[in-house]
Amino acid sequence: MTAAALLSVRGLVKRFPGVTALQGVDFEVRAGEVHCLLGQNGAGKSTLIKVLSGAHRPDEGEISWRGEVVSFGNPTAAMRSGVAAIYQELDLVAGLSVADNVFLGHELSTAGFTRRAQQRRRTRALLDRLGHPDIAPDRDVGRLSVAHQQVVSMARALSLDGQLLIMDEPSAVLDPDEVRVLFGIIRELTAQGVAVVYISHRLAEIREIGDRVTVLKDGRTVATGLSARETKTSELIGLMTGRVLNNVFPQRKPVDPAAPEVLVVRGLADGDRFAGVDLTVHAGEVVGLAGLVGSGRSEILETVYGARKAAEGTVEVDGRKLRRGSVGAAVRAGLGLCPEERKSQGLLLDQAVYRNITVSSMSSFARFGFLDDRAERARSTKLTETLDVRPAGVDRVVRGLSGGNQQKVVLARWLLRECRVLLLDEPTRGVDVGARSEIYELIRELADSGVAVVVVSSDVEEVLGLSDRVLVVREGRVVHDGPADEIDESRVLDLVMEGHAA
């Protein structure tokens, strides 16, 4: 622990028109360590990464790299010095080969002609070093799994002798077993002296892989150099939020056995990803679907909602059968979906909050097709106040809100419709700890008011903590259906992984 700092950051300030995103960030990273950055959404983590990797220039403060004050003009300059960032939305070009992506922007060339064979060889060596001899350098990147794409991004980062890798929530798009592989790679890299700045919302991961922790809040460093393993969870959360959180999951109420069956799915199949799915949800019940990415859980949800066409089976709401493959029919029958990809599937990012909330209930604000803007704003304002969407203001553009607040906007849309069945796909992905517990509470309140809720999540703890009943999905089949308090995390993982586990 006496190694000299590889990277040290002092008094970093970054202003954008109208706002100061960073206002005094200090921390240092040593060679060979995994340094975790913690902070709520909006704490400035993304801006910090962009400044470190040369995508933004800081307004004040200094960055020292291997003992020298540096100023990276652009990401390529940073990469040439050995600092590379791997963003959550991987910056790979689909259609190009793995090797082409690894050397994109710094191709090996002679007189303008790329040296393809040499690029392939070097890529091969990098992928071997990352423990992935199974990825062929000639493959089209677009055809790789997300986990493998991430490996390619890492190879790209290392292709210019990377000494510091910055990883922005790498585990968010991975399955538990893929996360384990990723951690193996990180451990090998750090053993070779590479430093990793690791960003994640999942404290359990930070405990497992991290060495030291820096906590950011409101663009400032509030603590740095904490031990990743020994610092108490309550202390970390307290630093991040400025308040103390204990029990994250809200208290369940026993579901009334006489409660009516609101959603009844029988023998649902899409002819491809899943088959024979039965699912019954009572009023006031939260049913969780656990399963790996690609197990068919999201597809089941989308098919129930009519966004994908069912090949077989029926979906009934309050005893009435829904027309297959019609979102309109599902919404009219009282279904609502908070999709997995909030930004690309859930929101009109460049439009005002209130328009995102009323988009599914427009007709109730219209007379002869003419909209009552004022009523829309008033109802939306009430809802956003109830849900504590921050910052307030229904005329704000949704793009500017943090993940948690964006999720609340999507929830508000279905609250406004007073839907009977709410389908939630990864409701807390990219949502920070504080907002996460608020969303859990909201889901529970909705259920208590008689809504039937179905939750899909990769986070087993979340499924168990939130649900009354848990269904485990593996390879398109429901392999378990039972009360949440009669099953534990390791049993769920066993069921999820059966046949997968190496």
Next chain:
Amino acid sequence: MSEDTAAVAAQKRERSPAVRQSGASGLLGSAAGRNAGLVVALVLLCIGGVVTAGDRFADVDNLLTILRLAAVIGVVSVGMTFVITGGGIDLSVGAIVALSSVWATTLATQGIANNTHWIVIVFTALVVGGACGLVNGVLIAYGRVVAFIATLASLAAARGLAEIISNRKTQIVNVPGFAAFFDASVLGVPVLVVIFALVAAGGWVLLNRTTFGRRTFAVGGNPEAARLAGIDVRRHTVWLYTLLGLCCGLAAVMLVARTTTGSATHGGLYELDAIAAVVIGGTLLTGGRGTIAGTVFGVLIFTTLSNVFTLNNLSISAQAVAKGAIIVVAVLLQQRLARRT
């Protein structure tokens, strides 16, 4: 993912309203500000006209001529604003205008019109235009043909059909009442200009005050999110192209009235003029943002430019160069503003 929001946290602290901005950048960034930029451009053009052509430009008759010329392409551009805001594009508008004008002025149609009422001509043009738009919409929404390709095909087919029907001859209109109605003026304003004003006002209301308009923004901004929110995106897309087709039919009627002819060569390059007017007006070519007022200014700017150049005996070619320059400058300015806000 969730964190281009450092901004938000900081704003929370400063307690400053984020949407309302002060100063020049705020003004230019707002809708009113964008239009202010267009007004300034139009005023500069007019000053240019007065300086170079004097009384010949600043003459009431000349100004009415500008408006009459603007009216036809203006009606098409208002329809185009809807399609582009909804995330689409239509290259076939000029061809639809030609086909509508020809179909509405065949001897057969004129014969019926003479025996009944001149409104038959108007009706025919609207039906032909609307039907063409419907075909485009169905091809794009349900046939899943890319809009660019589908309407490129319509462009070729519609103009070809217009040539077949007219036998490549110019068809003179000889229906009493028709010309009289459209040549008239209301309180000194030509009927064509009145029609344009009504279409623009109606378009503004439709886009900004109705569920149809709101759905258009949603469908153009994020079609997948719109679909998952329960909007029937495909049906709405069909409506958008049909609406534009109807606008083309109406524009054909106005063109027939102005020239007293129907011809397969009518509406040449209207697609480019309309798209250019929509884009310099501030409507986003990628969809999700659109402004009718901007489009109207865009049309007026191009028409005034043509007029000033013509009065100064400058060639059509010189006009084309100036048009191109205006488009580039307008788009560059918009990008600057978009980045700042």
